[in-house]
Amino acid sequence: MTERRHDRLDRHPTVGPRNSLRHWPDAVHPLRVALNYVVVVLARITPSMRLKNWLYTTLLGMTVEPGAAWGLEATPDVFWPHLITVEADAIVGYDATVLCHEFLQDEYRTGEVVIGERAMIGAGAVVLPGVEIGADAQVAANSLVAEDVPDGATVAGVPADVVD
Numbered sequence: 001m002t003e004r005r006h007d008r009l010d011r012h013p014t015v016g017p018r019n020s021l022r023h024w025p026d027a028v029h030p031l032r033v034a035l036n037y038v039v040v041v042l043a044r045i046t047p048s049m050r051l052k053n054w055l056y057t058t059l060l061g062m063t064v065e066p067g068a069a070w071g072l073e074a075t076p077d078v079f080w081p082h083l084i085t086v087e088a089d090a091i092v093g094y095d096a097t098v099l100c101h102e103f104l105q106d107e108y109r110t111g112e113v114v115i116g117e118r119a120m121i122g123a124g125a126v127v128l129p130g131v132e133i134g135a136d137a138q139v140a141a142n143s144l145v146a147e148d149v150p151d152g153a154t155v156a157g158v159p160a161d162v163v164d
Contacts, residue, residue, distance in 0.1 A: 005130030005147060009111040021103040028079050036060060036078045044073050056081070065090075068115075071123070077101060080110050083129075087117040093141070094123040101129055116151065125160075 012027065014020040024033075039059045043052045052070050056062040061082035067089035070076075074092045076084050083100035086092060092115065101110050111130030115121065119133045122141035133139065137149040140156030140163070149155050149162075156163050 005111065005128065005132075008130040009109040011107050011109050013107045019103065019105050020108040023108075024079070024103070027108060033079060036081055040075060040078055040081075043070065044075060047072065062086070065117075068092075071096065074098075077113075077129075083110065083112045085112065085114045087115060087119070087135070089117060090115045090119045090121075092121045093125065096121045096123065096125045096127070098127045099129050119149075121145075 014023040016023065039055050043055045046052050049069050053064045053068065056076065057064050060076070062076060063085040065086065065088040068086040070092045071094040073095040075097045077098060077100040080100040084098055092098065098113050100113055101108060109129060113127055113129060114132045116133055116135035116137060118135060119137045121127065121133070121139045122143065124142040125139045125145060127133070127145045131145050131148055133145065133149040134151035134153065136152045138154040139145055139149065139160060140154070143156050143160040144158040145155065146159040153162050155161060
């Protein structure tokens with residue numbers, strides 16, 4: 001994890017007088033986003049880890065390894081969920097958000113997010129696109145993860161920084 005997340009992002013310039021979010025239907029088919037949204041809403045409220053992981057892997061194309069757990073109300077990226085990998089026995093906590101995109105004024109960026117084996121993402125945390133969270137790492141509740149988290153590290157804050 002020596003390169004920064006920004007180096008791993010794909011940049012997609014947009015044309016026209018408006019910001020890139022106005023151009024989202026040019027990036028992802030609206031029906032795909034609608035299906036993704038319905039699946040995410042259903043998965044956010046189901047207490048069944050088996051059903052949630054099946055929905056995410058089968059219908060959204062995410063990589064969710066055995067033993068991974070998504071807490072209630074946790075939200076994966078609705079535009080590019082297939083760019084998310086959650087490795088074995090990782091936990092994405094209650095109301096956490098994992099983003100694989102960022103819409104800016106003149107471009108949008110996409111990037112894979114990898115949550116390592118046995119990593120833990122606290123409640124309400126936000127993980128930005130292109131971030132890699134190492135094995136056995138911990139992200140404190142309500143943190144904003146804007147850079148990679150090394151294996152075994154604990155990060156907290158906005159933006160999240162190593163605390164141990």
